[in-house]
Amino acid sequence: MGTxxxxxxxxxxxxxGAHTAVQLADRGFGVVLVxxxxxxxxxxxxxxxxxxxxxxxVLPPAAPGVWKQVPRWLMDPLGPLSLRPTYLPRVAPxxxxxxxxxxxxxxxxxxxxxxxxxxxxxxxxxxxxxxxAGLSHLIDAECGLMHVYPDRAAYAxxxxxxxxxxxxxxxxEEVEGEELARRQPDLAPEYRFAIHVPExxxxxxxxxxxxxxxxxxETLGARRIIARATGFxxxxxxxxxxxxxxxxIACSAAVIAAGAHSxxxxxxxxxxxxxxxxxxxxVTIAGGDNLPGPTTGVMISDRKVVISRLxxxxxxxxxxxxxxxxxxPNWRRAEVLRTHLAKVFPGLDTAEGRVWMGHRPxxxxxxxxxxxxxxxxGVVQSxxxxxxxxxxxxxxxxxxxQLVAGEEPxxxxxxxxxxxxx
Ligand SMILES: Cc1cc2nc3c(=O)[nH]c(=O)nc-3n(C[C@H](O)[C@H](O)[C@H](O)COP(=O)(O)OP(=O)(O)OC[C@H]3O[C@@H](n4cnc5c(N)ncnc54)[C@H](O)[C@@H]3O)c2cc1C
Numbered sequence: 001m002g003t004x005x006x007x008x009x010x011x012x013x014x015x016x017g018a019h020t021a022v023q024l025a026d027r028g029f030g031v032v033l034v035x036x037x038x039x040x041x042x043x044x045x046x047x048x049x050x051x052x053x054x055x056x057x058v059l060p061p062a063a064p065g066v067w068k069q070v071p072r073w074l075m076d077p078l079g080p081l082s083l084r085p086t087y088l089p090r091v092a093p094x095x096x097x098x099x100x101x102x103x104x105x106x107x108x109x110x111x112x113x114x115x116x117x118x119x120x121x122x123x124x125x126x127x128x129x130x131x132x133a134g135l136s137h138l139i140d141a142e143c144g145l146m147h148v149y150p151d152r153a154a155y156a157x158x159x160x161x162x163x164x165x166x167x168x169x170x171x172x173e174e175v176e177g178e179e180l181a182r183r184q185p186d187l188a189p190e191y192r193f194a195i196h197v198p199e200x201x202x203x204x205x206x207x208x209x210x211x212x213x214x215x216x217x218e219t220l221g222a223r224r225i226i227a228r229a230t231g232f233x234x235x236x237x238x239x240x241x242x243x244x245x246x247x248x249i250a251c252s253a254a255v256i257a258a259g260a261h262s263x264x265x266x267x268x269x270x271x272x273x274x275x276x277x278x279x280x281x282x283v284t285i286a287g288g289d290n291l292p293g294p295t296t297g298v299m300i301s302d303r304k305v306v307i308s309r310l311x312x313x314x315x316x317x318x319x320x321x322x323x324x325x326x327x328x329p330n331w332r333r334a335e336v337l338r339t340h341l342a343k344v345f346p347g348l349d350t351a352e353g354r355v356w357m358g359h360r361p362x363x364x365x366x367x368x369x370x371x372x373x374x375x376x377x378g379v380v381q382s383x384x385x386x387x388x389x390x391x392x393x394x395x396x397x398x399x400x401x402q403l404v405a406g407e408e409p410x411x412x413x414x415x416x417x418x419x420x421x422x
């Protein structure tokens with residue numbers, strides 16, 4: 001495949017692969033980025049997420065006692081969670097671990113501390129990289145983010161999560177009544193209480209951000225090949241090439257960043273990781289800054305949706321659907337989001353809107369997998385970023401480059417080890 005020197009093959013051009021390619025190319029590595037689809041295209045979770053640069057998102061999606069709510073959520077047509085019964089037998093062990101790993105406050109605190117190390121300072125880090133890539137218009141590192149509750153009592157029911165955040169040094173402030181109406185003038189009046197997190201930021205178009213980062217990596221010398229990675233070639237336990245649908249690419253290092261599709265490749269490199277798709281949906285209402293909607297991004301606690309103002313419209317994202325990688329989207333899940341959006345911002349005309357489904361790459365403990373492969377030398381595993389793959393992508397890219405370069409990683413990677421499930 002050409003005669004240019006390839007040091008590293010990055011598999012997957014979502015946000016994790018894109019940031020990794022930028023960091024590697026910046027250090028002078030010969031980089032080839034392999035993806036059958038466009039960088040940040042609709043196939044990628046990186047295209048359609050809620051655009052939150054939420055460095056305070058340190059809690060896994062499950063929580064102690066959450067299983068008690070599961071039956072009610074499953075019965076509620078507007079609920080945040082759905083499960084395909086035919087998929088249940090296959091996913092049951094993963095689901096069990098997912099609930100068990102968040103079953104006590106002590107476990108939550110441990111996970112939160114690990115995630116905080118990965119996420120701290122993320123908005124500024126994104127802003128810095130975006131500036132170098134000419135993408136500053138897509139990152140707002142200082143807007144802050146809001147968690148909105150019907151009232152103070154609903155917030156009080158969430159106290160454990162906020163205590164954990166406070167203990168990790170995350171600052172936040174209460175916003176109530178008229179002050180909330182002033183800051184979020186389009187919000188439905190039944191929401192009377194909010195928590196503002198000043199450190200949070202927003203991306204204004206995650207798909208465009210991802211595509212722009214890949215274009216930037218190309219200006220730094222990275223090449224792109226439109227192909228699917230299928231496996232590895234090795235000699236004496238060391239990687240010698242990545243096999244793709246367009247032939248082999250000789251290399252001494254590879255980073256597996258294929259999001260929810262990483263499992264088969266990860267196994268070939270020696271790690272049987274319990275990776276599942278937590279399918280999520282969005283509806284985006286197209287329009288400019290005059291569309292009614294949030295000023296800064298809002299998480300609506302009782303509906304479990306995030307609503308963000310993007311460059312090109314207002315997006316409502318959420319839902320967790322456990323149905324695997326292959327099942328067709330169930331667009332009723334996106335209609336649920338449209339219903340929520342209309343209730344939260346009654347002034348917004350939600351009749352016309354684009355719907356989307358994507359796969360959060362999720363591990364049962366809410367922590368991504370970042371580390372050297374257990375068996376095949378030269379391979380770095382980097383996937384499973386679940387609900388925080390946008391905000392964590394910048395530091396993850398840097399960590400991947402440090403691993404490839406043989407440097408000491410900037411944070412302790414033991415909690416993210418690919419071998420932790422073995
Ligand atoms: C509804 C929703 C809302 C979300 N909200 C947020 C949020 O507000 N903030 C946040 O931080 N995170 C959020 N997330 C999570 C975030 O979007 C993901 O964690 C993140 O995008 C994962 O990035 P990735 O690069 O690992 O995977 P992806 O973006 O899925 O990219 C994987 C890429 O790999 C390619 N690929 C697959 N198989 C192969 C192969 N064999 N060879 C080569 N290439 C391959 C695919 O084509 C794809 O381009 C949300 C997710 C969803 C679904």
